[in-house]
Amino acid sequence: MESLGDLLKAMPGGRDMRQHADKLMAELLADPLVGKLRTKYPELDDATIRLNLNRIYQCTKEFRNCSNCTGLDQCPNDFEGHYTELSCETTGGLVQLNDRKVSCKKLIARQSEDRIRSRIRSFYIDDRALSQGYSADEIVSKDVERMKAVGQVISYINRTKEDGLRPEGLYLTGSFGTGKTFLMCYMLHELAKAGFTGAIVYMPDFVEDMKTLMLEQGKVKETVDLMKETDLLIFDDIGAENLNPWVRDHVLGAILNYRMNRKPTFYTSNYGLDDIEQHFSFTNKDGDDQHKGQRLMDRIRHYVQQVHVTGHNKRGR
Template sequence: MDSLGQILAGMKNNNLLRRSEQLKAELLNDPLVLELRAQHPELDEEQLIRDMAKLYQYVNDSRHCAKCPGLDQCPNDFPGHFTKLTVENNTLGPQIVARQVPCSRQLQRENELSIQKKIRSFYVDERALQEGYDEVEILTKDRVRAPAVTQVLRYISATEEGGLQPRGLYLEGNFGTGKTFLMCYLLHKLAKSGYSGVIVYMPEFVEDLKSMLQDSQKLKETVEVMKQADLLIFDDIGAENLNPWVRDHVMGSILNYRMNRKPTFYTSNYSLEALEQHLSFTSKDGEERYKGQRLMDRIAPFVDVVTVTGSNKRGKRS
């Protein structure tokens, strides 16, 4: 007499067999499988039954994708990917091949991550670098600044078509007119073309440099990042509390290396003339006009001035 365990096992196997037959019938008559069979009449039912696991994965993934809950809640076994079936012929005849393929949302996220990896920021709000950009909105949001926006867009196009330009841009204008926003847009746009970029908020950067005096390796690495980036932006230059060491040894070193190599960009509330006055005065040594002029010789000849006018958009979307 069979043991209870054997009887239970037999019952389980019988249930499993019935469920397997039901699943097979449902799967072979699924619209997606019927479509596959219509496209590849060389596939016989025996071949399909042998590859039921692939068919099941294919149908299951397709159903999930049709009701996509979003990339973060993707229910597929390989999130952000779906099963794609192809039929390939070899010496054994037609074979069903299953591959995991990234969906459009996954590709978009990978593209966004690759762009973000191209851009580094020092003390600049990351949201300014990550928000979506709409060129029509940028042009029409404040028509008064349209000439400045046009200049920036032309610069981007010139770089996309002809490579890194010999000169950068100097965006001057009042508070809140969108200068930083436009430079973040430039970085974001050119990162898509493969260019690396760094944006530095000058007031906080200068303050943090004081602590780097005790960490020469960190200072060296930071300066090297700024020297080597394809695109370097000094944001809000002129608002920092300058000292001779920062001006002459840090800024001077970075700009001396970059001139005639890679473009540098600036946003400021100062004109170039007013910036020279600012750079000529330090909290430690007072006015040193020669040293201010020396640094300006590494700025003014290597930028085109863009005057950004318009209303103050602080607290609003730029």
């Protein structure tokens, strides 16, 4: 943005420069923003305005930029997302004009969203699922068939905001593409705004990654500790992973054993609770081991409210 100083320096001679300054002075005195400033600070006289032409010009220029804002990325002000605010004070009979940079509403909103996003970790989940805007009205109206499930999720969100964390989470089950992951991302986003931390983990990729890290216990411990301690933990698409005994018993089992009676864990799956128990009971290495499956399910079944998500497949739409 061109400053008043630059404009004056561009003038060829002293007389022209003075005439141009007088012209700008007249324009500023006629500017509605300067009129409001003088109404607020009656002591702001013409002499003080002339002494502070650059500050006042900067303020009016930035005000017009903000009034025609097309977004932070195109902000033409000297400091992106900020505008100049003026104030007056009288000290020893001398009127002084002060300026300060103020964050605009768009910058404040972006910073707020960044703080919310910083509370959420995603593992193998497309970040776009977490960064997009969410509208409760849109979620309710997008598919009336899943309205009951949406109501249960929103009720859970509201109770958590009012009463804080409880050990009970949610187990969302339903057909492919009915929006289970979307609903859990919505829950994470809403509760992050209330100050809670969260993580969402795509189970098939997570399990395969853990298998490759079996000999790197430091990395495994770091990941497991994060999932133990986060306020809200979501295992997405559980049942689609190819388990081995070590991941089941020493990774997943350790996380759930720590979280039960402490913090809520959430799940999305195409399988119901009984079917997922059968899934946990079988591994390619050990075959069928119902005891191990039941042991893991004891850390899930008693700590979730089951939510059936019905509706049509939204993928590819």
